[in-house]
Amino acid sequence: MPKTATRDAYGKALAELGEEIKDIVVLDADLSKSTKTSVFAKKFPERFFNMGIAEQNLMATAAGLATCGKIPFASTFAVFATGRAFDQVRNSICYPKLNVKIAATHAGITVGEDGATHQSIEDLALMRALPNMTVICPADEVETRKAVRAAVEIKGPVYLRLGRHPVETIFDESYEFVPGKGVILREGKDVALIATGVMVAEALRAAELLAKDGIEAMVVNIHTIKPIDEEIILKAAECGAIVTAEEHSIIGGLGSAVAEVLVEKKPVPMKRIGVRDVFGQSGKPEELMKEYGLTADDIAGAAKSLLKR
Amino acid sequence: MPLSKEKLEELTMTARKVRRHIIEMTAEAGSGHPGGSLSAADILVALYFHEMKVDPKNPHWPERDRFVLSKGHAAPVLYAVLAEKGFFPKEELKTLRKINSILQGHPDMKKTPGVDMTTGSLGQGLSAANGMALAGKLDGKDYRVYVLLGDGELEEGQVWEAAMAAAHYKLDNLTAFVDYNGLQIDGPIVEVMSPEVIQEKFRAFGWHVIDVNGHDFEDIVRAIEEAKETKGKPTVIVARTVKGKGVPFMENQVDWHGKAPSREQAEEALKGL
Secondary structure, three states, X not given: OOEEOHHHHHHHHHHHHHHHOOOEEEEEXXXXXXXXXHHHHHHOHHHEEEOOOOHHHHHHHHHHHHHOOOEEEEEEEHHHHHHHOHXXXXXXXXXXXXXXXXXXXXXXXXXXXXXXXXXXXXXXXXXXXXXXXXXXXXXXXXXXXXXXXXXXXXXXXEEEEOOOOOXXXXXXXXXXXXXXXXXXXXXXXXXXXXXXXXXXXXXXXXXXHHHHOOOOEEEEEOOEEEOOOHHHHHHHHOOOOEEEEEEEEOOOOHHHHHHHHHHHHOOOOEEEEEEOOOOOOOOOHXXXXXXXXXXXXXXXXXXXXXXXX | OOOOHHHHHHHHHXXXXXXXXXXXXXHHHOOOOHHXXXXXXXXXXXXXXXXXXXXXXXXXXXXXXXXXXXXXXXXXXXXXXXXXXXXXXXXXXXXXXXXXXXXXXXXXXXXXXXXXXXXXXXXXXXXXXXXXXXXXXXOOOOOOEEEEEEOHHHHOHHHHHHHHHHXXXXXXXXXXXXXXXXXEOOEEHHHHOOOOOHHHHHXXXXXXXXXXXXXXXXXXXXXXHHXXXXXXXXXXXXEEOOOOOOOOOOOOOHHHOOOOOXXXXXXXXXXXX
């Protein structure tokens, strides 16, 4: 399967959309070559604003542009977009419900060698806690492109979580992306694997592993963490056991969002695959995924241990 | 063009009404920030009643001049000015800070007609104003963007990120005011964390700097004109003001930053206005 980083898909999609939608403007914080907004910048220099290494100013400037009818895409690394500029995102973007799209790249520990300071593992928790915010975490190149377009169609703030590391392409062009609607990628009745972002491919592999042991796992892609698709989670709960998988802290992200739905509507045994409340470290993305228990094996193992109970 | 005698009288009269509203609203609310609202009253009156093109019947008119109250806690002065201008009925002022009011403790663009930007968390307004100015340039529109910063607010690092960006992008359609009243919650700005020398800092960041008496309409209006004529860089008007201006027992008293007058104190204040 071909591999593409979702940041690359973002850069391409943004430059394409820029042609079509003239109100799109792009802001970056000296990372345009990494976030791939440089593709847009080259094509539409007058609509690209490099704000320098000043993320707080970047977010509030994007808010100001949005008040005048622009559709700003504000890009930097996820750790800075959501951490350093949290108050700006909260007070200047989400509270007034301004039409700013925060497209943050280098999310999760697959940032790799840069280490813990640059590995955003709490961004979903932070962004999900904000009223008016839509939170989207695409799984591959195709889904990213469609999500970028969908983000423009949503009126209001959107957080797009993108990665640095190339990931397998799961979807083909016919794939239909509907914000807020999860997707069943594989039917199964014994256990449901609910994943987001780069963990979707891992979950699909985990389902293969489980199948070898005669376990039929349903695989659900939750690309929109907020608003979460309650319906599909309740459907998944009919399997009687759920494993969530995210390249994020187990606190506050997909696992928490799914647990919140289940605990109120249909409690079932559940395990969360994610970074277990620790900071990351330097290393190769694949090594880190293994080190922090974010592989297909880990998901399959969690599913089995649930079924043994 | 210098202000006519009639215009000067009108502005003076309006400022008096605005100050009365500030006292009445904060007294009625039982909380709020009268000191920094009173210090900024003349600046806002000069902007809204002399300079800015706005349409109270059409608050979202795309061609309008914009105003961002970066020191959002001075919301009472903005609400008083907007009500006087006709953006909403003056009776609304009585609802300040009360449940389900259109007048929140800090400005909310989604709730209050005429408020161009939601503010309250200090240090963010200049950035938002920059965004509006950038959009104006991009669209070839000739509206101007005004923003009012507190002097204590200059302690926020983001202000200087934004100051750098405004000069970098040559935002000569943007004029910032600093309400230089010298006081912040914990005391004099020079004792808490001095942002001085304010003028030199902005100059070093590439801005055109004008000093004015923030309670002298002719001075303020002259500075606004000079800002409009200044090309290739943003202008900051550093307005020397008196916190609590117009109410003798509040003037230069740090305690009146964030405390509402009692009924009796309000009566006394109104007598002098």
